[in-house]
Amino acid sequence: MAKLNGKIALVTGSGRGIGREVALKLASEGASVVVNDLDHEPAHETVQAILEAGGSAIACSGSVVEDGFAERFVQSGVDAFGGLDIVVNNAGYTWDSVVQKMTDEQWDAIIDVHLKAPFRILRAAQPVISQQVKAERAAGEAVPGRKVVNISSVAGLGGNVGQANYASAKAGITGLTKTLAKEWGRYNVTVNTVAFGFILTRLTEASADGDSTIDVEGRTLQVGVNPELLEGLKTAVPLGRAGTPEEAAGAVSLFCLPESDYVSAQTLICGGGLMI
Numbered sequence: 001m002a003k004l005n006g007k008i009a010l011v012t013g014s015g016r017g018i019g020r021e022v023a024l025k026l027a028s029e030g031a032s033v034v035v036n037d038l039d040h041e042p043a044h045e046t047v048q049a050i051l052e053a054g055g056s057a058i059a060c061s062g063s064v065v066e067d068g069f070a071e072r073f074v075q076s077g078v079d080a081f082g083g084l085d086i087v088v089n090n091a092g093y094t095w096d097s098v099v100q101k102m103t104d105e106q107w108d109a110i111i112d113v114h115l116k117a118p119f120r121i122l123r124a125a126q127p128v129i130s131q132q133v134k135a136e137r138a139a140g141e142a143v144p145g146r147k148v149v150n151i152s153s154v155a156g157l158g159g160n161v162g163q164a165n166y167a168s169a170k171a172g173i174t175g176l177t178k179t180l181a182k183e184w185g186r187y188n189v190t191v192n193t194v195a196f197g198f199i200l201t202r203l204t205e206a207s208a209d210g211d212s213t214i215d216v217e218g219r220t221l222q223v224g225v226n227p228e229l230l231e232g233l234k235t236a237v238p239l240g241r242a243g244t245p246e247e248a249a250g251a252v253s254l255f256c257l258p259e260s261d262y263v264s265a266q267t268l269i270c271g272g273g274l275m276i
């Protein structure tokens, strides 16, 4: 029996990697999903995969940092499916340098995508959630458990060399989580964070010569990880390996299912036992 039948889920950055698997997982549990990605093609590909599996989804492409995006994103869920039950703030990327080489542009871009964008999306979601709850109470219905999951990183919990911008944003998102857990308890919304350790996506693929890059908003950015570091995971991580995007999505889905209806303001580390 699908556990999210009738629920409407918004997932940012779900054209690839972890976000894509979150969208597929929530759809497989019966949720209708609004798929967002900066890149149009991957967003449509995720929608297509959900539709082909018998689920329900639409795409809302565009950058989460664009002015007006948050309102458009929330409204697209209301227009297509009639409301909003689950928000997963996942979109993002890394743009690393040691602090003495980090530019203001680099700092701002990473804070904007990982912290300001989730804040704007949740701010835009508030009137819709409040209105739904008012209508449910007026009709004498039980207010269902709505869910927010913000994505962080072990870098946000323990810091990481070369990631002053990213670690600060990912630490900040835990403050946003805890604050909204307090503000939105009265709407029966649980707000939690999942902090990933090492998950195999294009951001973390092995790159011996440092030539792996991604294109984000007109910038070509170096990503990837030294293969020796990947090899080192075998000893650093109790489970002895990196995680898969499917496993990462499994951790996110825990906070979206009714089983977690009384769990809020928490940070779950999904890192194969890695301790911070």
Ligand SMILES: NC(=O)c1ccc[n+]([C@@H]2O[C@H](COP(=O)([O-])OP(=O)(O)OC[C@H]3O[C@@H](n4cnc5c(N)ncnc54)[C@H](O)[C@@H]3O)[C@@H](O)[C@H]2O)c1
Binding pocket: 012, 013, 014, 015, 016, 017, 018, 019, 036, 037, 038, 039, 042, 062, 063, 064, 065, 090, 091, 092, 093, 113, 151, 152, 153, 154, 195, 196, 197, 198, 199, 200, 201, 202, 203, 204, 216
């Ligand atoms: N992979 C890991 O080991 C790891 C570890 C800790 C945290 N995370 C976090 O998990 C999340 C997903 O990362 P991933 O590894 O799946 O990366 P990914 O690159 O595979 O997927 C991220 C997706 O987000 C999209 N995106 C980037 N900027 C965007 C923007 N401005 N607007 C809309 N979409 C945008 C990208 O186009 C991409 O499709 C990120 O927040 C990342 O920081 C990942």
